Amino acid sequence: MEIVKLSAIEIREKILSKELNCTEVVQAFLEQIKKNEKYNAVLEIFDDAMEKARELDEKIAKGFSGKLAGVPIIIKDNIFYDGKICSCSSKFMEKHVASYNSTVVEKILKEGAIIIGRANMDEFAMGSSTENSAFGVTHNPLDFDRVPGGSSGGSACAVALNMCPIALGTETGGSVRQPASFCGIYGLKPTYGRISRYGIVAYASSLDQVGIFTRNVEDNALMLEVIAGHDEHDSTSSSVAVENYNDNLKLQAEKVCVGVPEEILKMIKNMPCEKNLLNFIDFLEKNGIKTKKISLKDIELCLPTYYILAPAEATSNLARFDGVKYTTRSEKAKNLQEVYKESRSEGFGKEVKRRIMLGNFVLSSGYYDAYYKKAKRLQSEIRKEFKRAFLECDYIIMPTTIGEAFKIGSKSQNPVDTYKEDIFTVTANIAGIPSLSVPFGKGENGLPLGVQIMGDVFKEREIYQLAKFIEEK
Amino acid sequence: MQYDVVIGLEVHAELKTKTKCFCACKNAYGSSPNSNCCPVCMGFPGALPILNKKAVEQTIRAGLALNCEINNTAIFERKNYFYPDLSKAYQISQLEKPICINGHLRVFDKEIPINRIHLEEDAGKLIHQGNISMIDYNRGGVPLIELVTDALKEPHIESAEEAIEFLTKLRQIYVYAGVADCEVEKGQMRADVNVSLKPKGSKEFGTKVEMKNIMGFKSVYRAIKYEIERQKDILDDGGMVMQETRRWDNDKGESYTLRTKENSEDYRYFPDPDLLAVNISDAEIKKIKENMPPLPKELKEKYIKEYNLTEYDADVILAEKEISDFFNDSLKLYNKPKTLSNWIATEVLAKTKNREPIKVNAENFVWIVKAVDEGKVQRNAGKELLSSIWGTGLNAENEAKARGIMSDLSDDVVEKILDKILTEKSDVVSQYKQEKDTKILNFLVGQVMKETRGKANAQEVMKKLKERFD
Numbered sequence: 001m002e003i004v005k006l007s008a009i010e011i012r013e014k015i016l017s018k019e020l021n022c023t024e025v026v027q028a029f030l031e032q033i034k035k036n037e038k039y040n041a042v043l044e045i046f047d048d049a050m051e052k053a054r055e056l057d058e059k060i061a062k063g064f065s066g067k068l069a070g071v072p073i074i075i076k077d078n079i080f081y082d083g084k085i086c087s088c089s090s091k092f093m094e095k096h097v098a099s100y101n102s103t104v105v106e107k108i109l110k111e112g113a114i115i116i117g118r119a120n121m122d123e124f125a126m127g128s129s130t131e132n133s134a135f136g137v138t139h140n141p142l143d144f145d146r147v148p149g150g151s152s153g154g155s156a157c158a159v160a161l162n163m164c165p166i167a168l169g170t171e172t173g174g175s176v177r178q179p180a181s182f183c184g185i186y187g188l189k190p191t192y193g194r195i196s197r198y199g200i201v202a203y204a205s206s207l208d209q210v211g212i213f214t215r216n217v218e219d220n221a222l223m224l225e226v227i228a229g230h231d232e233h234d235s236t237s238s239s240v241a242v243e244n245y246n247d248n249l250k251l252q253a254e255k256v257c258v259g260v261p262e263e264i265l266k267m268i269k270n271m272p273c274e275k276n277l278l279n280f281i282d283f284l285e286k287n288g289i290k291t292k293k294i295s296l297k298d299i300e301l302c303l304p305t306y307y308i309l310a311p312a313e314a315t316s317n318l319a320r321f322d323g324v325k326y327t328t329r330s331e332k333a334k335n336l337q338e339v340y341k342e343s344r345s346e347g348f349g350k351e352v353k354r355r356i357m358l359g360n361f362v363l364s365s366g367y368y369d370a371y372y373k374k375a376k377r378l379q380s381e382i383r384k385e386f387k388r389a390f391l392e393c394d395y396i397i398m399p400t401t402i403g404e405a406f407k408i409g410s411k412s413q414n415p416v417d418t419y420k421e422d423i424f425t426v427t428a429n430i431a432g433i434p435s436l437s438v439p440f441g442k443g444e445n446g447l448p449l450g451v452q453i454m455g456d457v458f459k460e461r462e463i464y465q466l467a468k469f470i471e472e473k
Numbered sequence: 474m475q476y477d478v479v480i481g482l483e484v485h486a487e488l489k490t491k492t493k494c495f496c497a498c499k500n501a502y503g504s505s506p507n508s509n510c511c512p513v514c515m516g517f518p519g520a521l522p523i524l525n526k527k528a529v530e531q532t533i534r535a536g537l538a539l540n541c542e543i544n545n546t547a548i549f550e551r552k553n554y555f556y557p558d559l560s561k562a563y564q565i566s567q568l569e570k571p572i573c574i575n576g577h578l579r580v581f582d583k584e585i586p587i588n589r590i591h592l593e594e595d596a597g598k599l600i601h602q603g604n605i606s607m608i609d610y611n612r613g614g615v616p617l618i619e620l621v622t623d624a625l626k627e628p629h630i631e632s633a634e635e636a637i638e639f640l641t642k643l644r645q646i647y648v649y650a651g652v653a654d655c656e657v658e659k660g661q662m663r664a665d666v667n668v669s670l671k672p673k674g675s676k677e678f679g680t681k682v683e684m685k686n687i688m689g690f691k692s693v694y695r696a697i698k699y700e701i702e703r704q705k706d707i708l709d710d711g712g713m714v715m716q717e718t719r720r721w722d723n724d725k726g727e728s729y730t731l732r733t734k735e736n737s738e739d740y741r742y743f744p745d746p747d748l749l750a751v752n753i754s755d756a757e758i759k760k761i762k763e764n765m766p767p768l769p770k771e772l773k774e775k776y777i778k779e780y781n782l783t784e785y786d787a788d789v790i791l792a793e794k795e796i797s798d799f800f801n802d803s804l805k806l807y808n809k810p811k812t813l814s815n816w817i818a819t820e821v822l823a824k825t826k827n828r829e830p831i832k833v834n835a836e837n838f839v840w841i842v843k844a845v846d847e848g849k850v851q852r853n854a855g856k857e858l859l860s861s862i863w864g865t866g867l868n869a870e871n872e873a874k875a876r877g878i879m880s881d882l883s884d885d886v887v888e889k890i891l892d893k894i895l896t897e898k899s900d901v902v903s904q905y906k907q908e909k910d911t912k913i914l915n916f917l918v919g920q921v922m923k924e925t926r927g928k929a930n931a932q933e934v935m936k937k938l939k940e941r942f943d
Contacts, residue, residue, distance in 0.1 A: 319562030
């Protein structure tokens with residue numbers, strides 16, 4: 001038995017049945033991380049991981065049986081874990097120690113998870129490749145010359161290379177689903193408000209959600225069950241009841257209908273993902289699932305809407321990193337203006353600066369109505385369109401990415417090329433709906449591709465049901 | 474040339490709440506630096522604001538007290554700017570949909586229009602020591618309401634006197650409504666003032682000059698006077714007033730340019746995505762309205778109509794809520810409004826100048842007033858007694874006894890002294906018997922009081938005298 005290949009559910013079962021103990025489990029995963037150091041997926045292994053494992057073994061001996069008992073987890077480097085560095089892969093925050101637990105960390109610890117390290121990412125979650133990390137790129141687990149996707153590339157790579165069974169990432173415009181697709185694993189972006197954002201370093205607050213990486217559907221559902229729910233620290237978290245998703249994963253295939261947006265079929269003409277999506281539709285039909293063409297006429301506008309709203313909010317969210325408080329202060333600064341100017345110039349990377357400037361532009365007086373306000377209006381139109389679409393079907397499918405993982409350095413010259421990578425994923429963020437990237441098919445280089453399964457708000461269970469059905473076939 | 478003056482006011486007041494506007498930290502003045510802080514009000518990454526419902530309630534209360542309409546949906550926006558005392562580099566405030574709109578406040582004989590009252594968070598405080606600047610975030614996140622007058626609508630505030638009266642009335646209403654303590658010296662109430670001049674009778678407004686964050690009503694008064702004169706001089710010389718923000722230097726008694734229109738800040742407001750829109754139902758508004766404490770206007774009517782106070786006396790009592798409350802507390806113990814108001818207007822107010830608190834409780838105060846009324850204590854002795862127990866917590870009755878100022882002579886003694894006086898002054902007695910002049914009776918009472926060194930009860934002596942002569 002190779003411990004690192006076990007699922008989270010298996011690990012917990014074996015630990016509770018005393019077949020394994022937490023110490024040997026954590027030991028195995030730490031070795032796996034070290035063995036794969038060259039991928040640069042993990043920025044730091046937490047040095048108290050073994051100690052926590054020993055503590056947990058004692059607790060389990062006394063009867064503790066949390067839902068994640070003994071399951072090693074890696075978290076993205078923008079999730080606060082009290083006492084641990086949280087740098088957002090930014091030089092600016094390199095030494096910043098979290099002073100409190102995020103709600104998700106609080107919840108997984110309570111269920112007996114052991115957080116073993118923090119994962120690399122694009123600086124402040126801005127990017128689609130981890131090339132924007134101040135601490136070097138993470139490599140694709142299946143092709144070292146390629147990117148793992150981003151911004152949660154480190155988390156995705158870690159799960160794909162068995163460094164942990166479950167990793168947490170965050171999403172604003174596809175930062176979990178896109179790397180999941182590039183790394184051949186499952187990546188969920190839940191409904192906006194499903195998971196508390198408290199303790200997650202904000203990028204664009206109205207779009208941000210924690211996301212989940214796993215190698216199978218059930219682990220994903222288990223994690224969601226643990227971390228979802230209303231939080232008194234987050235006004236935007238929903239009080240819709242959380243389900244025990246794994247209790248009922250059986251799909252009634254004959255009763256469901258999968259919607260395929262015509263506009264998407266047009267958009268993907270001649271894209272590398274085209275054939276794969278058509279194969280996927282075939283696959284569903286062959287297995288007795290009805291598909292149906294639907295229309296989402298404004299879907300193409302999601303991308304520009306996203307690249308107005310997200311930078312606008314980011315500008316404001318990142319203003320607090322000013323060299324006055326927790327960020328590194330420039331040594332050149334001689335007065336207050338310079339503290340701001342020099343510290344921010346030195347601290348932020350290029351992509352972050354680009355988005356801050358973009359955000360300031362769309363919010364500035366004289367442009368606010370033309371950009372931000374219009375984008376907000378569009379967003380509410382798009383939401384209505386999705387709502388209408390879900391009256392006609394239970395699911396909407398589309399590719400996760402344009403194609404396979406791209407080569408490191410191949411897109412960094414032109415930022416708009418990188419932005420375009422998000423074209424299929426931003427839709428779910430703009431609409432606020434849940435979407436799971438499911439590994440399906442391969443590209444021309446033999447690298448994995450993903451397909452998104454989207455549902456209406458809070459239809460995570462239904463999404464897992466279809467995903468489980470596909471996983472089994 | 475003759476000019477019309479148009480003055481606009483923006484008044485900030487810190488709300489009275491237990492906790493801050495968006496976190497559970499204490500809203501308290503005077504704690505040690507950075508002791509009432511948490512990740513939220515210190516703007517830590519990942520921390521999120523949670524709206525304090527009490528702060529919204531207080532804002533609604535302020536709005537209702539100032540005749541405002543309450544919006545059923547209010548939105549919080551971020552006002553973005555960099556300053557070290559602003560932990561998130563944005564202030565959560567309101568722009569497009571504030572909680573209260575369209576109110577008014579009566580100042581002398583004018584109803585000054587109020588444009589809006591919105592809720593926002595206060596910033597922290599910078600403390601400078603030599604070369605070092607330190608930040609105290611205790612005040613950061615304290616709920617603040619900003620009232621903006623509507624200077625575009627008539628009638629306008631047209632003089633420094635009217636502006637001060639507006640602020641005084643506003644402060645009074647906030648305090649009575651229980652919305653804010655408005656202690657100016659603690660920075661709990663601060664005003665921005667804008668002034669513009671136009672040729673007399675002209676419909677077009679002149680260029681507006683703003684003066685920010687003036688502390689204290691006297692400074693506001695001086696700053697406005699100064700600004701009116703400054704603009705008059707410019708216009709009289711044929712010059713143009715620049716649109717700008719000026720800072721008032723109270724020590725020098727003059728203002729200087731802070732920034733001109735060209736480099737005015739762009740706050741890049743947008744709705745705060747961390748907070749949901751606030752829904753305020755009519756039922757909620759009604760409930761707050763029904764539980765509104767009595768405001769100065771109602772109390773004044775009651776004092777005049779029910780208690781027969783003069784308008785002047787009513788105003789004197791109402792000027793400070795503490796005084797008015799003290800009056801009402803005393804009234805519950807001794808139902809003599811006129812007498813109590815006289816005592817308060819003279820004896821109590823003399824001791825509470827410069828906002829000193831009242832340092833005697835209603836029970837002891839009423840005991841003295843009553844004792845004087847009943848003749849048990851001489852008026853002057855009563856006043857001295859009040860002074861001597863002020864701030865000591867001593868019991869008035871015990872202290873009166875200890876000082877020997879109580880009229881506590883036994884009947885026998887009084888009768889004997891009366892016998893003595895009537896014998897000595899037999900000529901006066903016979904004069905009275907002829908003339909029946911009460912002045913003579915008063916003279917005789919005075920003689921008894923003199924003999925007893927004020928320890929007899931003058932009313933009792935009068936009664937006895939009358940009995941003898943009847």
